[in-house]
Amino acid sequence: MAKVTNKTDKKKADKPVLTAKTPDLKRLNPYGDIMGDGTIQLAFTLPVEPSPEAREAAIKICEGLGLQQVKLATMEKAADGFSFFVIYGNVTKTIDFTKIHVVKVESKKRSRYEIDEIIKTEIGRKLKVIGACTGFDAHTVGIDAIINMKGFAGDYGLERYQGLDAKNLGAQVQNDELLDIAVKEKADAILVSKVVTQHNIHLKDFKDLIARAKKRGLRDKLILVAGGPRVTHPMALECGFDAGFGVGTKPSDVASYIVDEFIKRRDKENKKKLSGEKKKTIKAKK
Amino acid sequence: MAELHLDTTKILRCRDIAEKISKPIESLIETHTTVAIERATLRLLGVNGASVQNGQWFPDCNLIVDELAKTGRLGEGILPSFVAKMLETKMTAYELGQSIAKGKIQLLSPTKSGVNVSPVEIKRKASELCSNAKQNLIDAREKRDLLRKKVQDPFDPAGRNGPLLYVIVATGNIYDDVTQARAAAQAGADAIAVIRSTAQSLLDYIPHGATTEGFGGTYATQENFRIMREALDDESEKLGRYIRLTNYCSGLCMPEIAALGALERLDFLLNDAMYGILFRDINMQRTLIDQHFSRRIIALSKIVIHTGEDNYLTTADAIENGHQVLASQFINERFALNATMTQDLMGLGHAQEMSPEHTNVFLLEIARAQMTRQIFPKSPIKFMPPTRYKCGDIFYSHLMDAMFNFVGVLTGQTIQLLGMATEAMHTPLLQDRWMSIKNAKYIFNGAKDLGKDIEYKRGGMIDQWAAKVLDDTLAHLEMIAKKGLMRAIEERAFAEVSRTEQGGKGFKGVVKKTADYLNPFFEIL
Numbered sequence: 001m002a003k004v005t006n007k008t009d010k011k012k013a014d015k016p017v018l019t020a021k022t023p024d025l026k027r028l029n030p031y032g033d034i035m036g037d038g039t040i041q042l043a044f045t046l047p048v049e050p051s052p053e054a055r056e057a058a059i060k061i062c063e064g065l066g067l068q069q070v071k072l073a074t075m076e077k078a079a080d081g082f083s084f085f086v087i088y089g090n091v092t093k094t095i096d097f098t099k100i101h102v103v104k105v106e107s108k109k110r111s112r113y114e115i116d117e118i119i120k121t122e123i124g125r126k127l128k129v130i131g132a133c134t135g136f137d138a139h140t141v142g143i144d145a146i147i148n149m150k151g152f153a154g155d156y157g158l159e160r161y162q163g164l165d166a167k168n169l170g171a172q173v174q175n176d177e178l179l180d181i182a183v184k185e186k187a188d189a190i191l192v193s194k195v196v197t198q199h200n201i202h203l204k205d206f207k208d209l210i211a212r213a214k215k216r217g218l219r220d221k222l223i224l225v226a227g228g229p230r231v232t233h234p235m236a237l238e239c240g241f242d243a244g245f246g247v248g249t250k251p252s253d254v255a256s257y258i259v260d261e262f263i264k265r266r267d268k269e270n271k272k273k274l275s276g277e278k279k280k281t282i283k284a285k286k
Numbered sequence: 287m288a289e290l291h292l293d294t295t296k297i298l299r300c301r302d303i304a305e306k307i308s309k310p311i312e313s314l315i316e317t318h319t320t321v322a323i324e325r326a327t328l329r330l331l332g333v334n335g336a337s338v339q340n341g342q343w344f345p346d347c348n349l350i351v352d353e354l355a356k357t358g359r360l361g362e363g364i365l366p367s368f369v370a371k372m373l374e375t376k377m378t379a380y381e382l383g384q385s386i387a388k389g390k391i392q393l394l395s396p397t398k399s400g401v402n403v404s405p406v407e408i409k410r411k412a413s414e415l416c417s418n419a420k421q422n423l424i425d426a427r428e429k430r431d432l433l434r435k436k437v438q439d440p441f442d443p444a445g446r447n448g449p450l451l452y453v454i455v456a457t458g459n460i461y462d463d464v465t466q467a468r469a470a471a472q473a474g475a476d477a478i479a480v481i482r483s484t485a486q487s488l489l490d491y492i493p494h495g496a497t498t499e500g501f502g503g504t505y506a507t508q509e510n511f512r513i514m515r516e517a518l519d520d521e522s523e524k525l526g527r528y529i530r531l532t533n534y535c536s537g538l539c540m541p542e543i544a545a546l547g548a549l550e551r552l553d554f555l556l557n558d559a560m561y562g563i564l565f566r567d568i569n570m571q572r573t574l575i576d577q578h579f580s581r582r583i584i585a586l587s588k589i590v591i592h593t594g595e596d597n598y599l600t601t602a603d604a605i606e607n608g609h610q611v612l613a614s615q616f617i618n619e620r621f622a623l624n625a626t627m628t629q630d631l632m633g634l635g636h637a638q639e640m641s642p643e644h645t646n647v648f649l650l651e652i653a654r655a656q657m658t659r660q661i662f663p664k665s666p667i668k669f670m671p672p673t674r675y676k677c678g679d680i681f682y683s684h685l686m687d688a689m690f691n692f693v694g695v696l697t698g699q700t701i702q703l704l705g706m707a708t709e710a711m712h713t714p715l716l717q718d719r720w721m722s723i724k725n726a727k728y729i730f731n732g733a734k735d736l737g738k739d740i741e742y743k744r745g746g747m748i749d750q751w752a753a754k755v756l757d758d759t760l761a762h763l764e765m766i767a768k769k770g771l772m773r774a775i776e777e778r779a780f781a782e783v784s785r786t787e788q789g790g791k792g793f794k795g796v797v798k799k800t801a802d803y804l805n806p807f808f809e810i811l
Contacts, residue, residue, distance in 0.1 A: 045717045078720040079469030136485035136501060138566070141600060141674065148782075150603055170567070172488065196484055196502040198458055198713075229678075229710060247678055247710075 027094040038091040040067070043084070050075050050083040058085045068092055103234045105243045107257040112156055115255045119163025122263060129158055129166040129258065130182050131191035132173035135205040139195035140171045142227055146191060146251050155250035164255065175209040179216060189223035189258045192241075197230045203239060210240035223261050225254065287698055288740045290656050290752045296760050297661055303763040304616040307771050308624060314571060315578045319803065321490070321795035322572075323579045324351045324364040326541035327805055330419040330583075333383035334508060334546075336494035343494035346383035347542075353386070353393050361800040365412045367393055370403040373411055409804065416806040420586070423548050427587050430551040433519060439528040440476055442700070443590070443630040443666040445659065448730050449694045449702035451723060452532070452668075456481035456713035458500035460510045464517045469716050471521045471529045473723045477554060477701065479532035480514055481713070482506050487537025487566045488791060492546070502713065506533050506543060511550035530554055535580055535591070536562055538572070538792045544580035548587035554633065554701075555584060559621040560614065561594035563775060564783045569793035570772055574621075581625030582811040588631060592701070593618045596637030596670035598781040604639040604674070608654055609758030610780050611636050615662065616763060617771070626811075629664040633701055637670035638693075642686060646747065648693065653751040655697040656742070669694045671705030680707040687722060691729040696737050702726065 021035035032039030042062070048054050055075050062070045067089030078084040110118075119127060131147045133140045145152035147168040149159045158166035169181065182190055192209060194202035206226055213219045219240075226236040227245045236244020243257055328347040336343040354360050354367060372382055374397050385391040397403050440447055453475045455466040460480075467478040483500030486493075496513060497505040504510060511533065518529045530553035535543040540557070547555050559577045562568035584591055595611040595618070615634045622632050636658050638651045658667050672686050687705035694702045704722045706714045714722075742748050766774040772787045 043717060045715070045720075076720075078717060079472040082469055082716060084717050084720055136483075136488075138484050138487075139502075144600075171565075172485070172567075198501050199499070201501055 142193035477530035666700035
């Protein structure tokens, strides 16, 4: 935090030191320009003409949300029978930040070189990754950003990785078709991207893929990753995926996760085998 | 207008090569028909009914064409058998369509005796039906043009009136779309595009009736067209300003959408010779043959098409591949000319999609927008907003749209598809559209004549970039001409996408015309 002190004050120890307030993490709330002020801004439309009554209605709605000192910045006529509002208000609700727990994708942040190196030294073969935008969704911007050579925000796509054999199937791939290709290509991981979310079609399609994978006995053989602007990790887990990536995800985030998950599963498998062999040898001794 | 110093001989050379590229495709177009062309033919004759099949409305024209296709006789066209049955039953095309769909009449059953269905009589009747159908299209066009004259019409293909404000509606429900469209028109929009449900381009039939559910958009149906046009007619009259309607003439039903769009007085249709191939994996031959017939209808109805080159740079690097856009525009222009369209009907599309963090990115944008304007001076250039680098920061996004609007007004673009601050989040809310219209009106008005009051420095950065893009375009077209269009597409000439001549959806619907193929529309449209 910036301190509002100067050196002469410091020398005079008897005088109180003036500083800006630091955030109270036990009672966190929004910040405008004074710590703890709780300022938020919001914009919305009401399906009525602008009028003093419409103004009052907008303020009342905000008060109903628990806002205090509601300030109506503007009320505009957006069309016949529609008014648009920009409003400021202060939130009284506080949150204990120290008690917040979020389920996150557990994976290290690594560069492309680091990831390729791990694959080379610890896995010793290329990992096969298949990506698609499924169902009727034709918006490939997400899967393109992750897989295509070019990548996203200066982070190269999975096609560029020496340790990955990545294939982008593009738009409107049906779930069964995707699984067929995954089997044929012996995929280690499948990336599914969904952009359209009307009527929760993305969730339906995600769940459908998992159901089909289970039916075909493929579920545990694949690392299944969901992605899209409205996708979160907990949501992906709920749909039965192994991980979910949302807005701003870079290809290296996904690659790093795939490598970690692959090694984790392999080690677990090896342990199982090892303990199985041990049991066998114990049995044999008996 | 301030002009770049482009090498006009290179531009002429590009046009010559585009013509050369189109030649072999033209003979493919002439010798083939498709299920979609035959269905469009029936629709123009009035076969626009539907029947319930497995609990869903299914168009009569699909059932009829499928019945003929099953026998392997589609190469003769749908008209000989259909018109013979019309002569025999004395039914209208609509009535016969319904009767065949309901199974009351068999399309290919033997003709009753005592009825003259000689080939000469069939030919005469077919000509008469097609002439009447053509008159229907002309009547619809004239009705549309009458309203344009009655109220004020801000559209000038060459862009001299400043960019037209074009926005999208996409609620999935045609009635909610109407509410949003009316609000947009009242806020200042000049053109409304109803976005289609995301799956529709791959349906090999057009859904029927008014629809209230869609994904990422609303189904294009004849009834939805009519409902929206009626609302916009009303709004045009109220506002004293003509509001244009746009829909998608692409996908597997391209010729049929052209027919329905023409009948329902649409103003703009998104229609591209190659978009379906590249971005929807529709078969090359199917798309190239279909686009021709659809454009013949469009030419007669004087609908302005919008080409889809803006999409190229969402998949390919936007700074390095600007020439692909220009090369495709030359090819689209040539295919449209071949389908008897005039340049004032060719809304050639483009977008920038360059990284906003690239230094001097606006100089590159101005270069590309200005050269597009100059190279196609008579055409209504359509400028598409940034999408690729849009994110959830709606405030930054709004600023990107403002700069896009600035480039649009400076370079005299004809149709400006307004960007939405919430582009990366959801289909536009009423307030998103209102904000974006306010943004555009402010900038279009404030910088109205800037383009007339400046000059581009000869050999400056903008001039040089335009020259480089033109050089790259010429080289790209030469490469395509050498390989042939189809092989070039296979080898990723556009958008880093590869397609094959016999791959993709809808290839089964392409048939070679037989010697006795009958379809008078090919002569009279």
